Amino acid sequence: MTITDEIKSRLDIVDVVSESVQLRKSGSSYTGFCPFHPNTRTPAFVVFPNTQTWRCFGACAEGGDIFSYVMKKEGWDFKEALKQLAQRAGVELAPQQPEDKKRRALEDKLSDLLSGAADYFHQLLLHAPQAEAVRQYVTGRGLTKETVALFKLGYALDSWDACRNHFNMQGYDDEDLVDAGLLTLNEEKDTRYDRFRNRLMIPIYDASGRMAGFGARTLDPDGLPKYPNSPQTAVFDKSRLLFGLDLARRYIREARQVVIVEGYMDVMQAWQAGFRNVVAQMGTALTEAQLRLLKRYTKRFVLALDADAAGATATLRSLEVAREVLDREADVRFDARGLVRHEGRLQADIRVVTLPEGFDPDKLIRADPSAWPSLLDQAKPIVAYVIDIATDGLDMHDGKAKAAVVQQVLPVINDVVNPVEREHYRQILARQLQVDERVLHKVAVPTSRKRVRAVGQPVEPSRTAPDSLESVGLAVAIRGSTAASEMRRADFLRQCLAFPHLISQIDKKLAIHQQALITEADFTRLDDKALWRQIRQRPTHWPVATMDDLWDSLDDDEYLRERVQTLLSIPQTPESELDRLPDRLVLSVLDWRLERTKSLLSEVERLFRESQAQENLEMLELYGQQLRELPSQVRSIDRARGAMSATGRRQTKEHRNMKRNTVRGD
Ligand SMILES: [Zn+2]
Incomplete structure (x- = not known):
């Protein structure tokens, strides 16, 4: 898979376009007003989820894929679009800058070391005599051998230097081990020792399956903390990781929903029972970075909270106070206002469900697997959930208590972005409290940013998704290009690279036949489009050394250079055929345009019939005009x-005659 395919497979064009264009479902496609030409009457802009393409049937009359959409929308060049979309999709691009290369090398080194550590701990769990108790513990928790192997559970010996010695022998020095979070450094005494001792080791991978760190469960009943994680390292940042995501990704897509639980055991138990769209946060409130990560796969999130988590920090009646008292580092696992704001920003659907008292998902699924899906069915939108908890068992005769509930719940409601939804919750709250809804509009509640920060968690800037992406547009053209056409395009570019002076002749011929000049829209591949722009930018009379010149202008653009290299492997037209080359190339252009237009026509015919079936007059008019x-x-x-x-x-014929005459002339 090419890097662009990889990125496309992870992003949904409908998501991306929806961020800047209001789309409406219309049969199998989505329609809206084209962001590229002024229009307010007909929604002529269509997004096709099946092909992940877009097309404007109005003034622009063009289309493309997710890349061409963001390039057009944001004015990015291919390289920038690639960078931005790769970041959004969580796809690693080859490092381009020396610092990037250095950082990547360090990360790779740490990941390799951590993978080695996962293997080392896993072997100990399977075979070490000292691991008997932990083996029993794992079996006692109901995990099968397959699950232990899949999640590569391990055991860290009860020793201060076993891990250190093992990896020192393998050539890693203490500094590497400290960087990877395997050794703890005592700076005062200048000593290092194994961070994880006598623990069940749970490897944590990033979304792409790269080893990032460990969760480690203490086996000592009095041991605290119960689950220490790896410390923050170059590859481990628990606010940006979710346990199990590397395995759950495809199942989240399939189920169109992700379930977020609190513990490693919950994920493993759910997996074992066949519920595979489950990930775990790691002892923190969900961050926007985590939600963005998940949003690559679904828009629908269900938080399954333990009753005590919902209880301890989220007994909402005391939440406000609790927040102010709690240290920011404290274990705030449920942050209703933060979630409502994330939900609005991410255009996501976040729901919450509480587990029955005394149960976590692990225990619930082990007791009765069928209880899990029925529990998830009861998930409620965050605000509805908050209202329920806040009003649960409330004394309806206690005016002060009611006022306190309003003070706690209204700020959450006010954070809801959609006004209809907001009003809906206000009505529910009024009904639950048995007060007139109009009164709620008069209640002053804290809204200032400062206040919000004080009661919530600090707003975390999102490093994965720069603000510009909030407004990223979307879209692609209808594909419909055969392999033969692609070969024609490649050959066309190849000959233009060799004989750039012919481009003006080709343009002239197209104009004579009343055909549009060649633009990047003639090409389907993004690198070809970018390359054509480069070629067009050159002076019309290239010096002979054009290739070197072009090569230099591609500079550090590895992707384009790669494409040029591939193109150069196509045979160059011999000089003797040069006089006929422009005609051949013009014919190529016409051929691929014909193919594309015909394929577009048949697609529009299909859409027209679809609109007929739906009696969608607006779309009938649009497609009818196209027809x-x-x-x-x-x-x-x-x-x-x-x-x-x-x-x-x-x-x-003339050419042949001329040759014949020449021969005769001799
Ligand atoms: Zn348009």
Whole structure:
């Protein structure tokens, strides 16, 4: 898979376009007003989820894929679009800058070391005599051998230097081990010792399956903390990782929903029972970075909270106070206002469900696997959940208590972005409290940023998704390009690289036959589009050393250079055929345009029938107009092609005659 395919497979064009264009579902596609030309009457902009493409049937009359959309929308070049979308998709690009390379090398080194450590701990768990108790513990928790192997559970010996010695022997020095979080450094005494001792080791991978760190469960009943994690390292940042995501990704997509639980055991138990769209946060409130990570796979999140988590920090009646008292580092696992704001920003659907008292998902699933899906069915939108908890068992005769509930719940409601939804919750709250809804509008509640920060967690800037991405647009053109057409395009570019002076002749011929000049829209591959822009930017009369020149201008653009290299492997037209090359290339252009227009036409015919079935008059008008225009485009290209071929045949004849005459002349 190429890097662009990888990125496309992880992003949904509908998501990306929706951030800047209001889309409406219309049959199998989505429609909206085109962001690229002024229009307010007909929604002529269509997004096709099946092909992950977009098309404007209005003034622009063009389309493309997710890359072309963001490039057009944001004015990015291919390289920037690649960078931004790769970041958004969580796809690693080859390092381009020396610092990046250095950072990547360090991360790779740490990841390799941590993978080695996971293997080392896993072998100990399977075979070490000292690991008997932990083996029993794992079996006692109901985990099968397959699950232990899949999650590569391990055991850290009860020793201060076993791990250190093992990896020192393998050539890693103490500094590496400290960087990876395997050794703890006591700076005062200048000593190092194994961080994890006598623990069940749970490897934590990032979304792409790269080893990042460990969760480690203490086996000593009095041992605290119960689950120490790896410390923050170059590869371990628990606010940006979710346990189990590397395995759960495809199942989250399939289920169109992700379930977020609190513990490693919960994820493993759910997995074992066949519920595979489950990930665990690691002892912190969900961060925006984590939600963004998950949003690559689904928009629908269900938080399954232990009753005590919901209780301890989220007994909402005392939440406000608790927040002010709690240290920021404290274990705030449920942050209702933060979640509502994330939900609005991410256009996500976040729901919450509380487990029955005394149960966590692990225990619940072991007791009765069928209880899990029925529990998830009861998940409620955050605000509804908050209202329920806050009003649960409330004394309806206690005016002060009611006022306190309003003070706690209204700020959450006010954070809801959608006004209809906001009003809906206000009504529910009024009904639950048996007060007139109009009163709620008069209640002053804290809204200032400062206040919000004081009661919530600090707003975390999102490093994965720069603000510019909030407004990223989307879209792609209808594909419909055959391998033969792609070969024609490649050959076209290849010959233009070799004989750039012919481009003006090609343009002239197209103009004579009333055809549009070549633009990047003629190409389907993004690198080809970018390359064509580069070629076009060159002076019309290139010096002979054009190739070197172009090569230099591609500078550090590895992707384009790679493409140019591939193109250069296509045979160059021999000089003797040069006089006929422009005609051949023009014919190529006409061929691929014809193919594309025909394929577009048949797609529009399908959409027209779909709109007919739905009696969607607006779309019928749009597609109907296309059905009138596209056939005339086909005819026009056909005509030009016919004329060109005729000229070609005549010229070939003349060429032959000329050669014959020359021979005779000799
Ligand atoms: Zn348009």
